[in-house]
Amino acid sequence: MNSQKTVITGGCQCGAVRYKAESLGRSSVCHCRMCQRAFGAFYAPLVIANGLEWTSGNRRLFASSNVSQRGFCGDCGTPLSLENFDDDQIEVATGTLDDPEIAPPTLQINHLYRCSFTDAIGELPEPDRDTIAENEAWNAKVVSYQR
Numbered sequence: 001m002n003s004q005k006t007v008i009t010g011g012c013q014c015g016a017v018r019y020k021a022e023s024l025g026r027s028s029v030c031h032c033r034m035c036q037r038a039f040g041a042f043y044a045p046l047v048i049a050n051g052l053e054w055t056s057g058n059r060r061l062f063a064s065s066n067v068s069q070r071g072f073c074g075d076c077g078t079p080l081s082l083e084n085f086d087d088d089q090i091e092v093a094t095g096t097l098d099d100p101e102i103a104p105p106t107l108q109i110n111h112l113y114r115c116s117f118t119d120a121i122g123e124l125p126e127p128d129r130d131t132i133a134e135n136e137a138w139n140a141k142v143v144s145y146q147r
Helices: 033-039 116-123 129-141
Strands: 008-011 018-021 023-030 044-050 053-056 060-062 068-072 079-084 090-093 107-109
Touching (some): 033 044, 033 079, 044 079
Antiparallel strands (some): 008 018, 023 044, 068 079, 079 090
16 A cells, blocks of 8 residues: 655746645636635636645735735745634645646535626637647747746
């Protein structure tokens, strides 16, 4: 039997702030307006990080409400966490995990506030072959500075 623990790691886009967690809990997407604004997106994918430890850099914190604060990288602006004031629960932004595939969302939070069009995003047409080829050619020229 393998007794090694899986180390769950993640961090911001520039690499200044990194973290590790012992395990993950509930993975969800939140549709509230605060999350939409904090992520600049239609919803915020978040996962509970149990045994979270910030391993490098210092996240900046913004008290977004009377009950929680949001962590982000002060250098690149990546949203990193949602942290409650009244308990130790911290949710990390799923996209900041080194392997976000390990945390598929299983629940929608504040779904009554969702943007009406999000339900149909998966039904949008996929690009044609020419557009895919153009995108791939453009992507091949990109040198990512993300860490």
